[in-house]
Amino acid sequence: MSLIAIIDDDPDIIDASSLVLKAKGHDVITANNPNDGYSIVKYKKPDLIILDVMMDEPDDGFYLAQKFRKEGITTPILMYTSVSKAIGLDFGKSEMVPVDDFVEKPISPEELINKVDALLNIKEVN
């Protein structure tokens, strides 16, 4: 059992993701903006962060990830992306983006579970 934080401004995405993760027995905490997201990570210390790249501003998810790393928070981050790749941004290849994996929206339950499990396993091994 792990604690997973979902930070996304779309309540429907939060809801769908929570349901999938809860069905696999995880506990979920959520935030719908970068500020609240920062707080829940800081104080609830989740095992994994699912972070939307684009919330109030086009790349504020990306800046939040940088902020976590700068403050020494090493929690694995799974980043939700939407059109970033289509418009030419390939975060996956950039070392500037301090996240561990990406999930392209729309999410499929299977892919989400696989990626979450993979990141949690690495964390356990470490």
Added chain:
Amino acid sequence: MNDCKGNILIVDDEKGLRLGTKRLLEEEGYIVAVAQNGSEGLQYGTTNDFDVAVIDLKMPDIDGMEVLQAIKQSHPNTVCFIATAFASYDTAIQATRIGAFGYIPKPFSPEELTYQIELGIKQRKLILDAQRLEQEREKNLLELANEKSRLNAIIKSINEGVIVINTNGALAYYNYSAIKLLGLSSLNIGENALSILPEQINEIVNKIFHSDKIMLKSFSTELSLNRQNEIFLEAACTPIPNPDGSLAGVVIILSNITEYKRIEIIKNQFVSMVAHELKTPIAAVQGFLNIIKDDSLNLSEEKKKDYLQRSSQRLKSLTDLVNDLLDISRLELKTKQKEIIDVNLCDIINSTLQMLELEIAKKELTIEKNEIEIIPLIKADFNEITRVVSNVLSNAIKYNKPNGKIFIDLNSSQNYVILKIKDTGIGMKDSERQKLFSEFYRAKNENTRGISGTGLGLSIVKRIVDSYYGIIEVDSEYGVGTTFTIKLPINPN
């Protein structure tokens, strides 16, 4: 009837001969004027440009020679014949000296006359052709003299920069625009152009210099120069061949494409924003469907229903978004004709309030209306004005606080109808207010979370108001409320 073969003047005091000649020549297809004495002949001949004139030598009033002289003086191209029964060598010489083309001895046969006239007409044609050629030649010479200075003036005055470089790299020609576009202080004929021009242009020029055969096509490059403001240039380099086919040099045309670049950036930003806005609801719906499909999640029927309901809500907002995008495109392209009628703004406000009744009741808002008794009708498209009013009013509801108020003030002054809609809502910061009319801009903060919208509404409102040469202003105090003022011309013309 034959086509007119020419205009002939017959000057003769002998009536029978005059009329006989006239009939004969008219049958041959000439237009014939007759003068019955010297003074009449002189008058006709000097006031009209006849092709051919046949002048009798001996007339009672004015001598034929005198008539000939006067005609040749005023119309040197009229071919003149002298006709007389007193033929002598001397008069013939004298007549040709004055300018007669030929001499017709009387009496003459019809064949002889028509033969002479035909010769005269041929001569007339030769004279006119020669004259035309001479005029053209003079004009051409004049043009040639002007050509060089004119071409120079044209190249100097165009906005595009022009630079010509010899094969040894020396500057052979430039115009002022080239100096300006490249941000140089000066250029000098003969100096090494390659040491002055930007690297990107040099590369192309060198490529042309070093290619084996001359290709008569231009090679273009885009470059950005950073001065006070970044400017983008397009440089088109074209080889100039010598008459023998060898390379004489390169001409470089510089165009300022900064504005194109700016528009391209705006377009790209718009496209990615649209893509994001379109994909967000699709991703949510697809996510729900993926979950509903997945049997391993053991979703309850109730939950499935809830997700389907929310999916259809998202699809509805997606449809709204697409419609808004279509509206923007329509307003931009001006493809749809406005249906201009007399519009009563008061009626539109009332029907819009009725339409929004449910939302107003939900937030328990109070509406206060203040309108003058007779509000002038405006000439406008009913649907567009309804769109403006309903958009601003629904914003006043959406961004209002529960139990808040909306003040509606309708007034007119001079050529404008003025509508003020004031709410007691969350208000805006200055930075938010400035971006209010941009596409997809929605103030995002803790107060606006959960308020839905396409982010295109006010952008559409502004476009509509602008299309009527109206004015829309917004006044706002953060946390206190916002006032929209819309001024629409009563008669847009």
